[in-house]
Amino acid sequence: MDTVKWKSLSLFHVEYPIGDKFGKLLAYSSMVPILIMISLMTLVVSRRDLHTIFYLFGCLLNEISNCIFKSSINQPRPFPSVHPSIESSGMPSNHAQFMGFFCAYTVLFLYIRLNQKSFSRHLRVFILSLCITLTSVVCCSRVYLLYHTVSQVLAGLTIGGTFGIVWFLVIQYAITRHFPRICDSRIGQFLMLQDFTNINNIMKFEYTAVQNHLRTKSVRPM
Template identity: 40%
Template sequence: MTIEHTWKPVTLLLVEYPVGDHLGLALAWLSFFPIFFIIGCLSIVLLRRDLHTITFLAGIFINEGINLIIKKYLKHPRPVMDPGRYKLSSYGMPSDHAQATSFIVTYLCLFVLLRLYRNASLLEDLWKYILCCCLVGIGGGVAFSRVYLGYHTWSQVGCGSLLGVLAGLAWFLLVHWHLSNYFSLLANSPIGNQLLLRDCSTIPNVLYFEYVHIKKESTHRQRRKGSC
């Protein structure tokens, strides 16, 4: 006896674009930005155990939860798609891609401009403003891609972007003014020691700090090896 099944694709990475449309292809890949970014954050958390990165990632998931709640409450349908396209079962207001990307971009720009070390001159800090402009450009590109590819309307994308900006701002201020005060306590707790949690919030340039100390430790071990 043959049992017939109804098949449904996993829609996490399902993004369609018109065949032969090179701009559509580029925008389809760009729309993966929030997913790839979250995967990158998870990798950093597993490798570095930095509390600020963990808190940032938690904010991304909280922002996504807010999006799901609002979607189920509003139940606003997505725009009508062309025949033959896969119909997404989720609602469209607000756009989850736009909200997630806006949250990430807002938080990162505030972190780069307010939390990272400051150089002696504006010219030396020029890379920060260039990076922020690139992030804003990516955010705008992701939002545009959702409309161009027919997954959302402009109002759905605009609502998602606004919510993402507000959530990113609120979460950054909460972390900056309150949660970061407990990072050192958590890192030095028994649980923090077991999980190898780190508090790097007081170090102005983590990359340079690690470079200097790893180089010093490597040189020290080489000398000990040579003296044996």
């Protein structure tokens, strides 16, 4: 067994300086992209909403493009001796590119896709502030924890943000019009796909539908 070489699974393997509480907090923030992906997959399974499905698909394409950029540029990380278990190159930062895509897409979705009646102005500002804060913290963590240089993080943020804008515009103005046809197709009916495009407030719609169903079930003929 002494001759066997072991490799760390880098998905959750985040290192920070021992005793550095701020570094530990930033290390936890590196989990944000993973939590976002898990949340999106959960929404896809539970709601089967086409826009959420294409949102997740865009995230996956963004990840694939990051792998292509990294293998093509092949720029080393700033301090490979600090994180010897990380074998991938550093340009562009994967975390920064993911958060750039997430932030750009979410902001456009919030202000263009959703009807103004869906969320109040204060809630929109809160979600916008949360997206920017999470993106900033994750990007700063990659530099502070010596995983990337500032230029690698900025490159990832720019690529991800640009792709997020382009992907949203493609979905909004080219693909959304085909959602009803997709839902009515055999595959759409088999997978029970849904299109919430014309519903102003999904939470209120679902709540009202459930309450009406319960009232109908509770009314029994004499």
